[in-house]
Amino acid sequence: MKQEIMTIISQQQLAPRIFQMTLTGDLVNEMEKPGQFIHIKVPRADMLLRRPISINQINKEAKTCTIIYRTEGDGTKVFAELSTGDTLDVMGPLGNGFDVDCLTAGQKAYVIGGGIGIPPMYELSKQLKQKGIEVVHFLGYASKEVVYFQDEFIALGDTRFATDDGSFGVEGNVGNLLLDAVQKEQPDAVYACGANGMLKMVAQVFSDNPNVFLSLEQRMACGMGACYACVCHVPDDETGTKSVKVCDEGPIFRASEVVL
Ligand code: FAD
Ligand code: FES
CATH class of the missing domain: 3.40.50.80 (Nucleotide-binding domain of ferredoxin-NADP reductase (FNR) module)
Structure with a gap:
């Protein structure tokens, strides 16, 4: 996991409220697994919490990654106003990612x-x-x-x-x-x-x-397992006290591991 100021190399609107943004930076070298996310600081002083957005594409040769997001509240609306050449403070990649190793060719x-x-x-x-x-x-x-x-x-x-x-x-x-x-x-x-x-x-x-x-999607604060803002309950927990943190133990879980 790294923190870096990444540069936007393109941003386009795909559909109403849906935007695709491509970023470049050394942080792309760390990206391996599909399903991981980046945690992006909104470039506005009054917005302290980062916004988690999944990685849509990784292109190591070009040193770029792409995200696709829908504008919801103030944070994502600020993202949509940015354009080529603007920069974003990005932390990542975060989360465990999808397990692709459980399958072999032909399956x-x-x-x-x-x-x-x-x-x-x-x-x-x-x-x-x-x-x-x-x-x-x-x-x-x-x-x-x-x-x-x-x-x-x-x-x-x-x-x-x-x-x-x-x-x-x-x-x-x-x-x-x-x-x-x-x-x-x-x-x-x-x-x-x-x-x-x-x-x-x-x-x-x-x-x-x-x-x-x-x-799974949960509201997050730190995004790296420190604050417990993003917990999800686990099955067969009679005391109701056991949980997993979606940001670092997830966001991907086997269906049998979590209570939805
Ligand atoms: P506001 O409602 O103003 O946000 C207020 C606060 O609540 C912020 O801290 C914000 O991060 C949090 N929040 C609001 N909605 C969500 C939500 N649905 N999930 C988590 N936190 C939320 N959205 C996409 O459009 N594309 C993606 O690829 C994508 N990937 C995600 C991956 C993960 C692991 C998680 C947890 C969420 C993902 N989201 C994605 C949802 C995205 O994080 C929220 O839509 C975004 O944070 C909303 O911020 P806002 O400032 O526009 O909205
Ligand atoms: Fe802080 Fe998950 S967001 S522990």
């Missing part, structure tokens, strides 16, 4: 993303594909208007879409796509990032599969 992985949980799944899918693993993507969005990165996923493998209003792909959430798919085949591993409801559904559908990896 099949389901890669599931919902809404703003989709960005880290791209680097994951790229790395799985490089290992010779067959990837099937299940991507869920609110509507056609906010669909982004669809061509990039299609270029890596079979990609199925769902939208809440049915304006693109199947109507409803990704659960509908998954229920249909599992009637025909069972994947060797399942990776998911998205809203808690989606993660619960993924855990349920694949309850017999030991390789179900879920990326």
